[in-house]
Amino acid sequence: MRKIYDFLFKENPVFVLVLGLCSVLAVTTTFEKSYTMGIVVLIILVLSNTIVSLIRKFVNTEIRIPVYIIIISTLVTIIEILLNKYSKPLYDAFGIYLPLIVVNCIILGRALSFASKNKVLPSIKDAFKSGIGYLVAISLFGLFREVLGSGKITIMNDISILTGYRFIIDVFNNEVLPNKLFLSSGGAFILLGLLIGVINAFNGGDE
Amino acid sequence: MKFKVENGPHVKSEETTSKIMTRFLISLTPIVCFAIFKNCLLNYYYSSVTFIEAIHPMLMIISAVLTSFISELLYFKFILKDTWENSFYEINRSFTIIPGLLLALVLPPNTPIWLVIFGAFISNILGKMLFGGFGQNIFNPALLGYLFISVSYSSLMGSPLNAYEIDTLAGATPLSNLSNLNYYGTYEEVVGSFGTFLNFFVGTIPGTLGETSKMLIIISFIYLIATKTIKWRIPVMYILTAFIMTLIIGHNIELGIWYALFSILSGGLLFGAVFMATDPVTSPITPIGQTFYGISLGILTIVLRFLTPYPEGVMTSILFMNMLVPLFDKIGLYFKENIKKIWILIILFIALIILSVTTISNNIKNLNNENASNPLDNKVKIVKKEKKDNETIYSVTSKAWGIIKADVKVVDGKIENISITDSSGETQWNEIEKNDYINKIIERQDDIDNVDAISGSTYTSDGLKNIVKKIIESELEDEG
Numbered sequence: 001m002r003k004i005y006d007f008l009f010k011e012n013p014v015f016v017l018v019l020g021l022c023s024v025l026a027v028t029t030t031f032e033k034s035y036t037m038g039i040v041v042l043i044i045l046v047l048s049n050t051i052v053s054l055i056r057k058f059v060n061t062e063i064r065i066p067v068y069i070i071i072i073s074t075l076v077t078i079i080e081i082l083l084n085k086y087s088k089p090l091y092d093a094f095g096i097y098l099p100l101i102v103v104n105c106i107i108l109g110r111a112l113s114f115a116s117k118n119k120v121l122p123s124i125k126d127a128f129k130s131g132i133g134y135l136v137a138i139s140l141f142g143l144f145r146e147v148l149g150s151g152k153i154t155i156m157n158d159i160s161i162l163t164g165y166r167f168i169i170d171v172f173n174n175e176v177l178p179n180k181l182f183l184s185s186g187g188a189f190i191l192l193g194l195l196i197g198v199i200n201a202f203n204g205g206d207e
Numbered sequence: 208m209k210f211k212v213e214n215g216p217h218v219k220s221e222e223t224t225s226k227i228m229t230r231f232l233i234s235l236t237p238i239v240c241f242a243i244f245k246n247c248l249l250n251y252y253y254s255s256v257t258f259i260e261a262i263h264p265m266l267m268i269i270s271a272v273l274t275s276f277i278s279e280l281l282y283f284k285f286i287l288k289d290t291w292e293n294s295f296y297e298i299n300r301s302f303t304i305i306p307g308l309l310l311a312l313v314l315p316p317n318t319p320i321w322l323v324i325f326g327a328f329i330s331n332i333l334g335k336m337l338f339g340g341f342g343q344n345i346f347n348p349a350l351l352g353y354l355f356i357s358v359s360y361s362s363l364m365g366s367p368l369n370a371y372e373i374d375t376l377a378g379a380t381p382l383s384n385l386s387n388l389n390y391y392g393t394y395e396e397v398v399g400s401f402g403t404f405l406n407f408f409v410g411t412i413p414g415t416l417g418e419t420s421k422m423l424i425i426i427s428f429i430y431l432i433a434t435k436t437i438k439w440r441i442p443v444m445y446i447l448t449a450f451i452m453t454l455i456i457g458h459n460i461e462l463g464i465w466y467a468l469f470s471i472l473s474g475g476l477l478f479g480a481v482f483m484a485t486d487p488v489t490s491p492i493t494p495i496g497q498t499f500y501g502i503s504l505g506i507l508t509i510v511l512r513f514l515t516p517y518p519e520g521v522m523t524s525i526l527f528m529n530m531l532v533p534l535f536d537k538i539g540l541y542f543k544e545n546i547k548k549i550w551i552l553i554i555l556f557i558a559l560i561i562l563s564v565t566t567i568s569n570n571i572k573n574l575n576n577e578n579a580s581n582p583l584d585n586k587v588k589i590v591k592k593e594k595k596d597n598e599t600i601y602s603v604t605s606k607a608w609g610i611i612k613a614d615v616k617v618v619d620g621k622i623e624n625i626s627i628t629d630s631s632g633e634t635q636w637n638e639i640e641k642n643d644y645i646n647k648i649i650e651r652q653d654d655i656d657n658v659d660a661i662s663g664s665t666y667t668s669d670g671l672k673n674i675v676k677k678i679i680e681s682e683l684e685d686e687g
Contacts, residue, residue, distance in 0.1 A: 176321075180637070181359040190333075197337075 013106045013130050014137035015199045020106040024138050025188045027097050030154040034142020036090060037097070038135030040083075042128075044075045045107050049127035051075075052115040059116070068111045073102045089158040106130055144182075145191060147171050151178035224341075227487065228302040230436045234427035235308060235482070239268060241423055242416040246316040246369055249411075253371035260370070264416055267323045268311040274327035275307030282336045301341035306330040309349035309482060312417025313475060313522065314356075317365030326352040346529045347489050350522050357522075362638060362661075368413045380413050381473040382518040389574040390513055391460060398469055407472040417482075418475040428481045440497040441490060441504070442480040446471055448505025452564055456513070459568035476508065479521035489529045493539025495549070500535045502556050504528050506563055513567040516666055586670070587677035601678055607670025615674065620682050622652050622675060630667075638664040639671070648675050655679070 013019045023041070028034045051071050059067050080098050083091040091098065101107070110130050115123040146153060156167040172178075181187040243265050251261035279301065283294035307327040314323060330352030338344040357364060367380050379387075381401055388396060398404065401412045410420030418424075431437045450467050457466030471477065484490060484504055491500050504524055511520030542549050591602035599617045604610050612629035615622060625645050630636050638661050639645070648671060651658050655675050660668035 175360075175363060179359045181355070184358075 007129055008133060008136055009199055010203055011129070012133045012137055012199075014134060014141075015196050016203070018196070019109060020104045020134060021192070022100060023097050023104065024141060025185065025192065027094060028138060028142035028145050028188065029149065029183055030152075030157075031139065031142045031146045032154040032157055032159065033090070033093055034145075035135065035139040036159065037094065038131075038138045040079055040098070041101060041104060041107070041138075042131035042135050044072065044079060044101060045110060045131040045134075046124060046127040047075050048072045048107055048111055049115040049123045050120060052111045053118060053120045053123035056116050056118075064112070064116060065108075068108060068116075069102065072107055072111070076101050087159055087162055089161070093158055106134055141192060141195060144195065145188065147178075148191070149178055149180065149182035149187070224302075225300070227436050228305065230431065230434050231305065231482075232308075234431050234436070235312075235417075237423045238312065238417050238420065238427065238478075239308070241410060241420045242268070242312065245410060245419065246416060250369045250371055254369070256370050263320075264316045266320060267314065267316070267318060267416070268308065270320050271307040271311035271323050271327040272304045273307075274324045275304050275331045278328050278331050279303040279336060282332060286336075297340075301335075303331065306335060306348035306352065309417075310352045312478070312482075313349070313353055313415050315365050315367035315415050316369055317367075318356075319363060319365065322356055322360055322363060326356040328352075329355045342488055344488060345532075346526055347483055347486050350483060350526045350529075353522055354526060367415060372413050380518070381407075381469070382512070385469075385473075386512075386516070386518040390571045391462075391575045394463070394465055398465065404465070404468065404472065407469070412473070414473075415475060418478040421472055421477050424477045424481055431481070437481070437485040437487075438490065438497050440494060441484050441501040444498050444501025445480040445484060445504045445508075446476065448502045448560070449476060449509055452505065452509045452560060455564045456509075456568050456571070459564070460571050470509075470512075474512075474519055475521045479525055480504075483522070483525050484528075489532060491532050491535040491539060493536055493543060495542050496535040496537075496539025499538065499552060499556065500528060500532070503531075503535075506556075506559055509567070510563050514570060587673045589677070589681065592681075599682075601681070603674055603677065605670045605674045605677075607667045611667070611670050611674070613674060615678050617678060617682060622649055622678055625649060625671075625674065636664075636667065639667055644668060644671065648672060652679065 010016065014021070014024055020041075023037055027037050048068070048071055052068055055067075076099060079101075080091070083094075083098070110127060114126045118126070143153065151171050151173050153169040153171060154167075155169065156163055156165050160166045179187075182191055246264040247261050250256055251258070276298070280294055280298055280303075283289045283297050284291065289297065307330060310326050310330050311323060314326070330348040333355075334346060334348030334351035335341065335344050381397075384400065385392070385397055393399075398407075401407070406412055408421050410422065412419055428442065432439045450471050453470035454464065454467040457463065480501075484501070491497050507524035507527065508520045511523055512518060517523070538552070542552060586606045588604050589601055590604060593600045597619050601615045601617065602612070603615060604612050610629070611627065613625055613627045616624040616626075625648075627645070630639075642661050644661060648655065648658055652675050655672055658672060660672070
C-alpha cells in the first residue's frame, strides 16, 4: 500500500517533477477528455519506450534526439489517425494538443534517461510507472476542474460512439458552484498550484 | 572591552509598520462613515426599504472585516500550528483587517453577504497568507479577492445603485453610462443626468461603497502625505496622466475640459490611486520607479476604459502593474545612477501616451460615425436568404464579442426560430442559455427595443437583439 502511494504521489511526473503540463492545463475541461488523454499518453509512452529500448544499440548519442522524436511522432500520428477514424468528437476536442504529445517532456524524458540505457522489460515497466502516474494526475485534475467548473462528471460522452453508452453525472447546480473561473486557463493554473501544494504538504514538503 | 555584534539594519526609525497601518486605518474611517451614511441612512430615508436591507452595506463591511480576521487567525493556528497567543500576536503584526475592509469598499452596495465573505477569505488566504504572509505578497490582496469574485460571479454582484437611486436615475454608474453613449455625449448627457460636478465631488452619485466621495478621499490623501504614510508620487502621477490623456482625447473629439474632469472624478480612479496603488508591499520603492509606475498606471487605466467593454479599468490595471513592480524598481535604480539618460524613458512614455490617445480618439470618432449612418448595417450582415412560399430562411452573422452566426426562420413576416450555428466567440454564452434569452427575444420581437440585456453578457445580448432588428427591417423592406 505504502509502495503504491509512493509511486503514485511521491514520484508523480506531474505533481512532483512538474513535467508535461501543457496537456494537463489545456485539455482537462472535462473528466472524459482528461482520462482519455492520459490513456493516449500511456500507450504512446509504453510503445516509444519499447522501440527506443530495442534500437538503443544502433543509435549514436549525437543523433539520438532526432531519432526519438521521429519514433514518437510516428506513434502519435498513428494514434491521431485512429482517433480521427473511430472517435471524431474526441479528436476534435483534443485539437492541437493531440499532435503536441510529441513534445510532451515525460515521453522524451523517459526515452532519453531510461529506455536508451536499459533493456526492454525494465523500460516497459518504467513506462507504465510514469504513464500511470500521469494518468492518475491528469484524471484527478480533470475531475476537480470539471466538478468545480461545470458541476458535472462526464464519464462517457465523446467516446460514446465506441462504447455505445452516454454517462454524465450531475453533481450540483446552484449559484455558488459551478464556477466558470475553473474552466478558464487562469483558473486551471490556480487549481493546479493548489493541488500541487496540497499534495506536497502530504508528502512532507521539501525537507 | 566588550564589543556588541548585531545584524543590520542599524538605523532605527520611529516609523514602524504598526504606526503606518494605524494611520492608514484612520484615513479610511471617514470614507467608511460616508459609505454608511450614503448607502444606509439616505437609502432608508428616501426609499421604502426594510431595516435589514438598509443596513446591508454596513453588514458587508463588518462581515468582510470579520472574515479577514478569523480566516487569518485560523490559518496561523491550524495550518502554521502556532499557539493561540502567538497567533494573536502575529495577527496584530500583519494588519489582517485591511484587505477585507478595502475589498468591501470596492464592491457595489448590493453584493450578497456570502460573496463578500468568500472574497475576503480569498483575499487573505490566497492573496496574502499563501504567498508567505504580510510583506511577501506580489499582488494587492484586496484586489485579488475582488478579481476572483468579479470574474466568477459577475452576474450576482448586484447593481451599484441604491434603491432611491434607481427611482431617479435611469442609467447605471456614470462610467457605464459613458460607455453606453460610445464615449461621446454632451455635458447634459454625460454629467447632467447625475447632477453637477458638486455631486461628483461630494459623492452623491451611484458607485461602489468607498469610491464615491472624492472630497473625503482627497482629505485622506492630504492626511496620509502629511504624516508621510504613503508615497505621493504614485497617486499624483497616476491621476495627472489620466487627466492629461482625457484632456487631449476631449480636445480631439471637440469636447471641453469637463470631459477630463468627469474622467477623473467618476469611478474608482481616485480611491484606487490613493489606497490601492500605494500599498507599501506592492509598489516600487525608488522615486523614479514610482513616478513611471504612476504614469504607466494612468495610461493602462485610460486604455482599458476606452478600448475595452469594461467601463472601470482601475482595479485591473493596478493588479497588472503589481506584476511589474520589480521591473520598475530596477528601472528606478538604473536611472538613478545614469540620470542623464532619463530622456530615453521620458520620450518612450510620451510616445506611448500619444499613441494610445490617438488610437482612442480615432476609435471614438469611428464608433460615433457608425452610429450616424445605420448602425445595424455594420453589425449584422445577411449572408444568405432563401425564400419558399411564406417561409424565409436567413443566414446572418452578427458582431458581438466575437461573431455570432445564426440561421433564422421567418414565417409570414414573424421570426419563428433562431438556431445559432456558431457562438464560440462569446465568453459568457452560458448566461444566455441559462436565461433562455433567445426564446425571450423571439417572444418579444415586436417590442425588441425594450428587452433588457443580460447583465454580465451585454455584448452578446445586444448582438442577438441586433439580429432580430435586422431581420424585421429586412422583412419590412420586402413588403414595402
